[in-house]
Amino acid sequence: MAERKLNGGLKAALEYGPILAFFIGYLQLKDQVISIAGTDYSGFLVVTALFIPLMVLTTGLLWALTGSLSRMQLATVVLVVVFGGLSVWLQDERFFKMKPTMIYLLFAGVLGFGLMRGQSYLRSVMGETLPMRDEGWMILTKRIALFFLALAITNEVIWRSLSTDAWVNFKTFGLTAAMFAFFLSQGRLLQTYGIEKDKV
Known part of the structure; x- marks a missing residue:
């Protein structure tokens, strides 16, 4: 798939939007403990759990809109899934x-x-x-x-x-x-x- 140029504002929103969303979510939930399926999770872990699919989604949109992803973008989303998933799974x-x-x-x-x-x-x-x-x-x-x-x-x-x-x-x-x-x-x-x- 040939690489296509993307509007600078949209590209920035897709790249930095998840980070900003994580920050806002953390501010809202940092002092809370949320029970999910009988297990208590800190606000930090809940925001982390939401950040993972958001990061995957925005990276997927970048690929769909531009036709390519850099190795840095691929490595970043993989490590987000791995380390974010470990944090939520192990509650650490x-x-x-x-x-x-x-x-x-x-x-x-x-x-x-x-x-x-x-x-x-x-x-x-x-x-x-x-x-x-x-x-x-x-x-x-x-x-x-x-x-x-x-x-x-x-x-x-x-x-x-x-x-x-x-x-x-x-x-x-x-x-x-x-x-x-x-x-x-x-x-x-x-x-x-x-x-x-x-x-x-």
């Missing part, structure tokens, strides 16, 4: 809190493996939308791999040492802000190694 919110750690470690590991082979796997994902010379791709890939590793460590520190409220705020706003700030800081690299599209 730690599994879901570990999910960002696993995602970022996976991405950092894959990018790092490519670097050891002298390749930029990032280029295979973003090369068409971000034309850049090979040297630039290697530098950017190394920086992103280290950035993902830093995010994984930060997530572990926060969920293990701070409250659930703090972790939810970090997951909803902190990670998004960190991503935005990181890519904004790469402007000089893109200017130095970027290639004009009409020259590609």
